[in-house]
Amino acid sequence: MGARSPGRVRGARLLTRPIPRRGPGQRPAGGRDDRLNRPPRGGRPAIDPAREAAYEAVAAVHRDDAYANLVLPGLLRETGVTGRDAAFATELTYGSLRQTGTLDAIIAAAADRAVERIDPPVRDALRIGAYQLLHMRVGAHAAVATTVDLVRSLVPGAAGFANAVLRRVAESDRAAWLERLAPADPVARAALVHAHPAWVVNAFADALGSLDEAELALDADNLPPPVHLCARPGLIGRDDLAASLRGATAGRYSPFAVVLAGGGDPAAIPAIRDGRAHVQDEGSQLVAEVLAQAAITGPDERWLDLCAGPGGKAGLLGALAAQRGAHLTAVEVTHHRAALVAKATDGLPVYTINADGRDVGKDPDLPEGVFDRVLVDAPCTGLGALRRRPEARWRRQPSDLPPLTKLQRELLQAAFRAVRPGGVVAYVTCSPHQAETEVSVTEAARRSSIEVDLVDARPYLPPSLPETGTGPTVQLWPHRHGTDAMFIALLRRGPG
Numbered sequence: 031m032g033a034r035s036p037g038r039v040r041g042a043r044l045l046t047r048p049i050p051r052r053g054p055g056q057r058p059a060g061g062r063d064d065r066l067n068r069p070p071r072g073g074r075p076a077i078d079p080a081r082e083a084a085y086e087a088v089a090a091v092h093r094d095d096a097y098a099n100l101v102l103p104g105l106l107r108e109t110g111v112t113g114r115d116a117a118f119a120t121e122l123t124y125g126s127l128r129q130t131g132t133l134d135a136i137i138a139a140a141a142d143r144a145v146e147r148i149d150p151p152v153r154d155a156l157r158i159g160a161y162q163l164l165h166m167r168v169g170a171h172a173a174v175a176t177t178v179d180l181v182r183s184l185v186p187g188a189a190g191f192a193n194a195v196l197r198r199v200a201e202s203d204r205a206a207w208l209e210r211l212a213p214a215d216p217v218a219r220a221a222l223v224h225a226h227p228a229w230v231v232n233a234f235a236d237a238l239g240s241l242d243e244a245e246l247a248l249d250a251d252n253l254p255p256p257v258h259l260c261a262r263p264g265l266i267g268r269d270d271l272a273a274s275l276r277g278a279t280a281g282r283y284s285p286f287a288v289v290l291a292g293g294g295d296p297a298a299i300p301a302i303r304d305g306r307a308h309v310q311d312e313g314s315q316l317v318a319e320v321l322a323q324a325a326i327t328g329p330d331e332r333w334l335d336l337c338a339g340p341g342g343k344a345g346l347l348g349a350l351a352a353q354r355g356a357h358l359t360a361v362e363v364t365h366h367r368a369a370l371v372a373k374a375t376d377g378l379p380v381y382t383i384n385a386d387g388r389d390v391g392k393d394p395d396l397p398e399g400v401f402d403r404v405l406v407d408a409p410c411t412g413l414g415a416l417r418r419r420p421e422a423r424w425r426r427q428p429s430d431l432p433p434l435t436k437l438q439r440e441l442l443q444a445a446f447r448a449v450r451p452g453g454v455v456a457y458v459t460c461s462p463h464q465a466e467t468e469v470s471v472t473e474a475a476r477r478s479s480i481e482v483d484l485v486d487a488r489p490y491l492p493p494s495l496p497e498t499g500t501g502p503t504v505q506l507w508p509h510r511h512g513t514d515a516m517f518i519a520l521l522r523r524g525p526g
């Protein structure tokens with residue numbers, strides 16, 4: 031392996047402040063709905079811990095802006111829920127959150143009132159009750175009775191209302207509800223049927239050029255994604271890693287990807303614990319590989335990742351850089367995420383800086399015109415990774431776009447300043463929204479005084495990867511490639 035140095039984080043700006051410690055399941059102060067701890071009244075059965083954990087996770091998402099993937103594991107531990115019960119609670123939580131908009135439309139019709147007019151704890155309980163009725167193989171009696179018990183423990187006076195609403199929901203199956211409520215407008219219909227906001231449906235349809243295909247992409251968002259590992263090149267082979275894990279298989283496209291069989295905690299895998307592999311979607315691996323493989327002439331030693339946190343792509347790029355005797359500067363503006371980058375790249379030739387990537391030319395560690403390869407994995411709406419974040423589609427708003435696209439363009443222009451003439455920049459988003467992809471690239475290039483040319487990214491992707499379009503940029507999709515919807519544009523700085 032080439033030059034190795036420990037992952038470093040530049041001193042003062044990072045190390046003077048302690049890293050806030052908050053356990054993954056820990057909720058903000060005052061977060062938990064203590065009403066759940068009330069004993070059941072009137073000899074009613076206690077709430078079963080799996081449903082209690084699911085309710086509490088859904089409520090924390092809506093009440094505290096928590097993230098389900100962070101809050102649920104702690105709740106399962108706290109309530110002692112494991113095995114099949116944990117799988118039940120996970121499906122109930124993630125499914126209820128993904129389907130929120132559609133469940134709300136059905137609950138509103140069954141309750142004959144807008145969901146905004148239902149007390150929040152009752153509304154969240156009804157969501158998980160309706161999800162059991164319409165999406166899971168839970169008997170109607172059990173789904174209604176357990177949810178009414180839950181509501182009684184939360185808001186005793188609302189138990190009768192919850193019972194009436196859920197009985198009405200149970201009168202029809204999901205298909206019949208959708209048939210009854212579906213609007214005539216095709217986008218609004220797709221939004222209801224596939225449980226996404228209409229602006230996201232429009233964004234997918236624009237990027238794909240077809241509402242029919244967008245519906246396949248929306249459907250793919252509603253399935254739990256497989257867990258992919260990245261076998262770090264030079265440290266462990268993909269096939270060796272796959273062979274060491276029961277049921278794991280080599281990924282379809284990335285030379286480093288391993289697909290885990292369901293279940294198990296990736297953090298417990300020895301190769302992950304000792305830094306020879308990390309968890310990373312295959313699409314993220316592919317776009318990092320495009321940057322590393324893009325043809326350049328001249329030196330190939332100084333690589334830059336301008337938006338590195340939490341360090342997934344920096345981990346892969348650092349391992350690739352080590353094989354070539356190159357080194358990577360990894361920049362991250364958020365303090366605690368910079369610390370994550372340093373941890374993720376420990377032992378690799380990666381120098382982590384807690385700085386603003388737009389400060390190229392101002393920050394002494396970010397000089398202009400010297401880097402051979404530069405990655406801008408830009409902050410974005412994340413609409414391409416909705417499979418992983420069940421609540422994200424309802425939280426994101428079109429109003430998030432203007433500040434994000436402004437930042438994306440500024441970071442990309444900083445990358446143009448950082449790269450040397452003849453070097454390459456990869457601009458990546460985990461969003462297919464065209465304002466964040468094609469338009470951000472075109473606008474950044476148009477407003478830059480530095481000459482850059484778009485380079486066809488497709489030759490640097492595996493030939494087996496289907497449907498990469500007409501170039502020069504590439505948009506991956508869950509329903510086409512089984513990856514997150516990553517976008518990549520490759521640009522080369524002109525000689526001037």
Ligand SMILES: C[S@@+](CC[C@H](N)C(=O)[O-])C[C@H]1O[C@@H](n2cnc3c(N)ncnc32)[C@H](O)[C@@H]1O
Pocket residue numbers: 314336337338339340341342343344361362363364367385386387388407408409410437441
């Ligand atoms: C899409 S994430 C990057 C993911 C990362 N490359 C990986 O593979 O793990 C974007 C990151 O950019 C960071 N960021 C946002 N604004 C920034 C800025 N002005 N300079 C540097 N980093 C920034 C965010 O905090 C976030 O960690």
